[in-house]
Amino acid sequence: MLLVVNHLRIAFGDAVPVRDVCFSVPEHGKVAIVGESGCGKSLTALSLQKDHPDVKMAYVFQNPGESLNPVMRVGGQIAEVLPKGLSKAEARARILDLLARCKLDDPARVADSYPCELSGGQQQRAMIAMALAAEPQLLVADEPTTALDVTTQRGVLELVDGLAAESGMAVLLITHNLGLVAGRSDWVNVMYAGEIVEAGPVAEVLAHPRHPYTQGLLAAVPALDAPMDAPLADIPGTVPPPNAWPSGCAFHPRCPHATDRCRREAPPPRAIGACTIRCFQGE
Ligand SMILES: Nc1ncnc2c1ncn2[C@@H]1O[C@H](COP(=O)(O)OP(=O)(O)OP(=O)(O)O)[C@@H](O)[C@H]1O
Ligand code: SF4
Ligand SMILES: [Mg+2]
Numbered sequence: 001m002l003l004v005v006n007h008l009r010i011a012f013g014d015a016v017p018v019r020d021v022c023f024s025v026p027e028h029g030k031v032a033i034v035g036e037s038g039c040g041k042s043l044t045a046l047s048l049q050k051d052h053p054d055v056k057m058a059y060v061f062q063n064p065g066e067s068l069n070p071v072m073r074v075g076g077q078i079a080e081v082l083p084k085g086l087s088k089a090e091a092r093a094r095i096l097d098l099l100a101r102c103k104l105d106d107p108a109r110v111a112d113s114y115p116c117e118l119s120g121g122q123q124q125r126a127m128i129a130m131a132l133a134a135e136p137q138l139l140v141a142d143e144p145t146t147a148l149d150v151t152t153q154r155g156v157l158e159l160v161d162g163l164a165a166e167s168g169m170a171v172l173l174i175t176h177n178l179g180l181v182a183g184r185s186d187w188v189n190v191m192y193a194g195e196i197v198e199a200g201p202v203a204e205v206l207a208h209p210r211h212p213y214t215q216g217l218l219a220a221v222p223a224l225d226a227p228m229d230a231p232l233a234d235i236p237g238t239v240p241p242p243n244a245w246p247s248g249c250a251f252h253p254r255c256p257h258a259t260d261r262c263r264r265e266a267p268p269p270r271a272i273g274a275c276t277i278r279c280f281q282g283e
Contacts, residue, residue: 008047021194028169032202033172034174038242056136056137069115073114078111101132132167178217190205211277
């Protein structure tokens, strides 16, 4: 395994936005974390590097503003991440090659541009080139829930898929859209209220979602192709804040199958075949 996350807990005072999270990423693996806004996906992802200092990771945020320095030319930013000891000419050649691999048409112009001189799509590709410059073993692609052009976004994910196939790097995809993991990730972790509520091979979870939350996410997939923070079609309400996770099963206020037991007791993880779910239903 490239990395193993064991009972990860992240707390800020009374708020515990990440609770008992366990998952692993195999070498060259394709793993996804899926859930609505505020479920703890990004906090989980951001803790990985600190807890696994020996794994070379790079992060791609789909909002380039979070990664690119506005006052530095793109080429210079990529140069900072390249392995040390290259000559100036070698570094320049490497930068242009990376930009070309990220399907930027005029690599020399892009390298000499400031981020504001590029389109949003070009900025995203430049950001991926910067992530690749470090030759990561794991690329973490974190998609925020802001309204983004869906075509651009799919283009970025397809680029990441192609680059991963070429380089063999593992990919951890973070998204609210269960539809995006189909045919892209091998393993999915569905997160709700700071916990993984269902995990399993993508094909199996998509064909037989067992947790009511996963079922709701799946029912919402067509709608999620439009506005990124649209409410779930079949599940009323929203994710509560982490200092107010409900008692028992945290999903109970929104669950169509909730019983008194669900309100009192927290369901522990339970294995069903290759999958694991936290739900009393069907026990
Ligand atoms: N430094 C912090 N202090 C307190 N609470 C925090 C802090 N950082 C994040 N949180 C809270 O933890 C919860 C989970 O945050 P996180 O960013 O991991 O969510 P997410 O699943 O990535 O959501 P999104 O899809 O919107 O990106 C949120 O309610 C957030 O407000
Ligand atoms: S444990 Fe109960 S409330 Fe929670 S998801 Fe299962 S049925 Fe719904
Ligand atoms: Mg996030």
